[in-house]
Amino acid sequence: MNLPDAVRLRCAPNKKIKGHAMWHDNETTVDYVNFRLVAKACAELIRDTGGEPISIGISGGWGIGKSSLVRMVASELSPDQGAGKSAVSTEASKYIVVTFNPWLYQGFEDARTALLQTVGDAVLEEAQKDTGLVDKAKSLVKRINFLRLAQLGGEVAATLITGVPVGLIGKVVEAGSEAWNKESIKEGIAAAQEVPGAAKGILDEAKPMSLPKEIQSFREALEDLFEELGITLVVFVDDLDRCLPKTAIATLEAIRLLLFLRRSAFVIAADDVFIRGAVRVHFAGTGLDDDVATNYFDKLIQVPLRVPRLGPNETKAYTALLFLERAHRSGQLDTEIFAAAKTSVEARLRETWTGKAVDLAFLESLVPQGNAELLGLMGLAERLAPLLFSASTVQANPRLIKRFLNTVFLRKTLAKPQNIDVDVQALAKWHLLERCDEATANALAEKVSAESEGRISLLRDAEEAAKDQEAKIQLPFGDKPFLREWLLLEPLLGDMDLRPILHLSRDSTVRDFGADDLNSAGKALRDALISARTSNDALKQQIREAGDVQSGLAMARSWEARRSSRTWQKAEEVLMLVEVCRIHSSAGPRAAALVSQAPVAQLAPGLVSALASCEWAREVLTKWESDEQTPQSVKRAITSARKQ
Structure with a gap:
């Protein structure tokens, strides 16, 4: 494009x-490709569990329709399903449908805590309809705040709020460890204090509390609340494969905390190839093989479902x-x-x-x-x-x-x-x-x-x-x-x-078809630039004789002609730009536009050396230097060239 x-x-x-x-390019519930049959089957699996937990994985490549299929499944369970959550009653059960998109939280909030809070908010809203269960729901929210706090500030934060050493944290504090970020702990305390007495009533202050036991207590309390409310929680996790590996793994870990509770269902949409890659990044340096990377996701998924091509x-x-x-x-x-x-x-x-x-x-x-x-x-x-x-x-x-x-x-x-x-x-x-x-x-x-x-x-x-x-x-x-x-x-x-x-269909570089198209001198220069691998006097003379307009067009045509063989690695690949601009400075902006198309991740230092002395390429080099995807060797080459 x-x-x-x-x-x-x-x-x-x-x-x-x-x-x-x-x-x-948004997901839709409008079915143009006969996905509705798959969505109905997926919804039926959730209905037929009889309260037993279920996890369904919807996999498929980028753009294949995973998000649309997820929305169709949600609409089968809840015809009025909106962007967030809704409840729908059936003869057998009431479904609380929650859609969670970890990609939206990336860089703003930890995906684990965001998922827990989203589930807590949904359950609390439903409990408001039964005054007898409101207190239990609020107690559950307190537990979530504790777990969020433990995640944010570690056991240090839990100890600071409760005054009770959690696990081995007492020893860490006594040793004067500064492993935890103080500002994060303060923020966690403030977040917990949004619910009055968030840390009280969770822990027995007379006894030390272990985090694993608190997690198990949270799961049991949530299960009991589902039963008393008569609801089944259905969580749709979407766009997992848009996240950075760290966020993707954090989300899967949060899902694991809630997974396999009675009256719960998870539908997880992700490219399984991406998930395997994220797992490898997460366990980098451990010698993880492909089977283990595959099993990590498979252990979370009971029913794998691939979006049909x-x-x-x-x-x-x-x-x-x-x-x-x-x-x-x-x-x-x-x-x-x-x-x-x-x-x-x-x-x-x-x-x-x-x-x-x-x-x-x-x-x-x-x-x-x-x-x-x-x-x-x-x-x-x-x-x-x-x-x-x-x-x-x-x-x-x-x-x-x-x-x-x-x-x-x-x-x-x-x-x-x-x-x-x-x-x-x-x-x-x-x-x-x-x-x-x-x-x-x-x-x-x-x-x-x-x-x-x-x-x-x-x-x-x-x-x-x-x-x-x-x-x-x-x-x-x-x-x-x-x-x-x-x-x-x-x-x-x-x-x-x-x-x-x-x-x-033109871009800013080529295909200026009209009266100013290449003449015979321009065509000859174009062919010479295509074949040139080093600078020489004959080429320079051709550029002078062609003039600035024809030289600019010939430069663009030769650049386009060598597109398929360009690796963005060698100095000779930008020779036509360097040589033409050296003689005709008016071609500089066009040359800059051409070279700015580079896929920065593929750049090599050799290309930098050819462009370092070019005034027209200065801004492009600055952008490459600040781009996170630019290889470090290229950034060092740019810095070195400037010093010279």
Whole structure:
């Protein structure tokens, strides 16, 4: 995704841009991919426990739909489920549904204490309805405050509040240990004092108290309160795989404290691959093997549930429903028709195992006859879906599909004020190539020029050759199955002026197609810069003769041409920037924009040495030096270069 698109989508994901609705990236209970069946089964597992504890793990990769599935499960238990908590009565039980997102607390509060407090608040609110149980609920909150305090300030804090040595802490205090942060202890005391007598009534001041016994007492008190209130606590833990490893492990440890209590259920959404990585970080240096890392999560989870990946039919249906949702939100499709379409899709997806496919005829039946725009989009969904399903860079990931379509429609929106008339289907086809095979897209873009009126004969020949399965397709396409399918995708682009499409997909560096495009001297310089590995007098002379405008364009073109082989490790990779800017300082801002794209984690000191003497790169080096992801060797190289 190019920079203008990314900025606009991050800043206003839920806005309409000049009348064109975009798709937000939030979790939803609206089911476009037949997840509702899985959600119903998960909710049924919770109902059928008969009060026995249960833990369910919902796993899957980034963007696959874990959060949406969690919300659907919650809605099955509580139709009025909101963002926080709610209660719903059934014949057998009353469910107190709590949604906990540790990512929101990261950096502000310890995830363990936040989870305990969230559960305590939910139970206390429910107990307010029964005056006979309010005192018990308040006593439970006191216990939670004690445990929060013990976590925040350790046993030192518990000793300071109660006056009773907890465990071995008396010995530590006597030894004058300063292991605990005094300010944290003070904050913990203040937090506990928010509930009058928080530390009183928990401990018998005549007896020393051990923290393990207090934890067990807390569990027993919570279990008893659930029983007396007649409730089942259902805790949904979401976005665990967005957290730093420390927060993720802290949350899992808190879950362990509450886990396997009668009348309790946990539904934990996380990428199991991420959790294994977090466990390895947590136990770094202990020689932890993969089996142990896997078992850590498995011991918390009784019922593992993996979010199903979209199949070809689901991908097609999902893409089509996104088009219909956009039309509905912009007023082009009646609510009744949109609702009927969702119902039809849900029914069809339940029957695909019988051979009933989501084909073009079915998709066209979802929209009013005569609506040419929507019929065209149904055709686009039917053609795009197989490639969105098979492409390794998308793999039918719902979030990536949304982002793909957001980019396409944003470009369509940006075309109007620039008096560019371009079909959304052509934009979609080109962006699919950008997304799935950037090297080929760049190679084709380099061949577009004003001289050929934006048409690429090589692309036209390849589209023709692709029609024959036996024919070989010349480079840059080769024999890649994806590219052959892409070439056959309608509309064909070989006879189309691609300058408008590339203009809409341009970034700040390349593809300035028009009258100021490369002339013969600029093209020669571009080729020389692509092949150059060291500075030489002949190259410098070419740069002078080309002039500042052509040199700037040639610099950008050569930079783009070497994108696929760039490692961000070697000085020679920025040679074209350094050499052009040394002679034409006007190219500096463009060069800075190019090099600022670097993935800082991949940088090597060799690149710094090449840029250290460049005035235009000074600000970029400063940003790298302050970036947490920049390797320490690179930071040292920047500091050393400045001293010299």
